[in-house]
Amino acid sequence: MDNQSIAEVFEQMAELLEFKGENPFRIRAYHNGAKAILDLDEPVAQILEDPSRKLSDVPGIGKTLVDKITVLVATGSLPQLLELQEQFPASVLAMARVPGLGAKKAARLHQELGIDNLAELKTACETDQVSGLKGFGKKSQQTILDGLAIAQAAAQRKKWVNADGWVARLRSHLSSCDAIERMEFAGSYRRGRETCGDLDILVVADPAAAAMDHLEAFPPRKETILRGDTKISIRVDEAFQVDMRVVAADQFGAALQYFTGSQAHNVRVRSMAKAQGLKVNEYGVFREDDPEHSIAGGEEQEVYAAIGLPWVPPELREDRLEFDWAKSGDPFDLIELKDICSDLHMHTTATDGEATIGDMADAAIARGLTAIAITDHSQRVAMARGLDPQRLREQWARIDQLRPQYEGRLTILKGIECDILEGGGMDLPDDVLAEADWVLASVHYGQRQSREQITDRILGAIANPHVTAIAHPTGRLINRREAYQVDIDAVFQAAAETSTLLELNANPSRLDLHEVHCQTASRRYNIPIVINTDAHSIDGLDVMQYGILQARRAGLQKQHVANARSWDAMKPLMGKYR
DNA sequence: GCCGTTTTCGGCCCGACTGTTTTCAGTCG
Incomplete structure (x- = not known):
């Protein structure tokens, strides 16, 4: 079990x-x-x-x-x-x-x-x-x-990206409310969880009722679930709840800390406070012997400082590693979007993508990247017109032609997303894979096989000396498909031994590896994680931000992320280049 | 059921809102 x-x-x-x-x-x-x-x-x-x-x-x-x-x-x-x-x-x-x-x-x-x-x-x-x-x-x-x-x-939580859409609409609606002086979205949305059950809005507003009236006037509102003096809950969409709390300006930090959660994180924070003779609630930090006067509360930093902690990035607030980390004194310094140098998983018109290699290259430069890998599907993925050896080599010849135009601006890698076949083994012969700069291996078919079968297939791919990384390692689709059965620890072990990288697929429906696995792979097995978009269009390159959020939740810093380095600096991390 | 610089018992985070109550339990986050 x-x-x-x-x-x-x-x-x-x-x-x-x-x-x-x-x-x-x-x-x-x-x-x-x-x-x-x-x-x-x-x-x-x-x-x-x-x-x-x-x-x-x-x-x-x-x-x-x-x-x-x-x-x-x-x-x-x-x-x-x-x-x-x-x-x-x-x-x-x-x-x-x-x-x-x-x-x-x-x-x-x-x-x-x-x-x-x-x-x-x-x-x-x-x-x-x-x-x-x-x-x-x-x-x-x-x-x-x-x-x-x-x-x-x-019954179903919204994917973060969809919650983000509601946040944008609510932000825009509420920004026209003169009574609101300060506003922040808290809860699981702020923590960057892959799904959100509801939205929590925190505002400083005078008068409070005006802010609540304004929320009730949000056009997609279906009903008001409850409304008191400082708190209101409405329902939008089929069953999506939006809560708003109104607090005083000097309580904003305490309230933001409180409503950002998670519950487990807050329980720990308050227990720590209590052990120091303090009480933390959404109105501030109070000394037990003086419950009238708050000693902190305007900003989150003050609340944490009052109990001897540095400010904790919201993504880490799960009572998982943040308290030990804080105690160690090491700064959190989590990975940021601007740290990413390359995107090493994308598709083009050669298979099921919508843009050409040149389009993708230009779009990558516009996004500040210095390297991309073109990784179209291999032949097994017939539905997407997957590439056989001949068409793949033609694509690589095209990349050779394009490279001079991008010299000094963008490195275009000859890659492939090669299927791991149902019966084990790779979808393309070794001599072809050997010519690639970058080989992603992934499972698309036979996802309902036994744990042993799937694990063996992936371990087989990891053992292939030409495979540089495993893409979307567990195959899950959020709210749609469970991960396939796989002995993930065996995968981590093998990846670590062979210097095979693991992907954190940034597509907001995948986010695969998920955060706990990602943290384990990185922190326990020292496996460099590569965060890729799996883009099928130019816009697809923009999903990198969701991967970053997930990586932050896994506690990843710049040095844990392979593609937060230039392509040349990445090479020593991979078995293929040793 | 867990835990211990208040240690083997007696605590365990904290508050808003609602409905059904006459002072509070249940729910929610």
Whole structure:
């Protein structure tokens, strides 16, 4: 059982225990345990097997969870979980995810009215059975009915790039509000998470009501979910929630810190504050003995400084590595878009791209790049008219012709995105690959094969001396397709041994490697990461920014990113050039 | 269930808003 599966078991335990009305701290312990395992940079089984190490040394994992993990690794299932699932089937749990309902209320509906699923819940509301229950009223009943209607749509978070589109529209709309003096988008959007469940807007405004009125006048608004003196939530689109909080100017930093999260990061920040006799909330930092006067709060930096921390980049605020990093005294200095020198994955009209080599080269120069690799598909990708050896060599001859025009301005590499075939092996013969400057290997077909098969295929590609990097190593498409089954640690191990680079594909639907894998590959295995756009058009080159955001979340600095160097400086990183 | 420069018990981050309550529990972030 891999880390992700174990983490999922603990998340399910937490959800079920909450349903049962268990001690909230015990529930949190399961959440924390799940997170701790997910953030580990190696399989838990590996730690269990090593007699010189203790799994209970991992913060958040105590004796009980170690026992449960041991059972999970040995048997693949957990008796306690099965027991709870029998008591509360998944259809019952789904009720707790209806907006307005939580575990407690959902459990009562199940226990007192015998409601087992969403369909029965709907009927119960429509036949007025719910409003008679103690603690429920007509309004609660209507809230549930409304919640049921949007529960489906709300199940999916928006990709960051789509959330960014809403941010642009909201920014533009709110900028015409005279009452708003300062504005920032916080939450998972600011942290650059690959998906966003909602948007959090923080404003300084006078009067506060004017800012809220203005938000309510946002044309795509579907409804106002709630509105108080300082806080308003509206719904746009099918089920996308936008929250706004109005704070005073001298509270803005504290509020921004608070609403940027993550929750886990904030829990740590406040615990640290508490240990120092301080209290941190969204209004400022306060001494325990003087809760009236804030000692910090106007800017985020002050809040962190008050508890002895440097300002933490939002992308790192996940309670993953930022606190140890801060303690070490090393500056964060995360990778930035301007550090990128080259883009080594793009397609042209030769296969499924929309622009020619020359177009792409000119566009790359306009974006400040000094090298690109032309990496069209290989022959197996027939749908995209993938290149056979002859057409590939013709393309390379064309690159030879073009190179003099770009001398001193842009290095155009002869590349290929070569498929890793279903039966193993590369889609082009070695003598062809040997002529390339840059060979990406990737899996497009047979993604539903077994973990062993796919892992073997990728390890085979890594063992090929001509392969310089593995493109989109896990094949996932956010919100659309799960990653294929692969022993990612074996891939990292092999890549490290052969000096094969790994790609962080910047396409906002891929972002593959995802951040935790990317962090592991970089920090634990010292594998240089190459961030590429996989552009199929000139505009496609602009997705680099999303890859940078993801790389920052993985804690990558300039020196961890291969293409934050010139092409010549990159060569020593690769086995092919040694 | 975890954890310890307040150590093996007794804590565990903090507040806004809503609905159904007469002082607060539940939900949400």
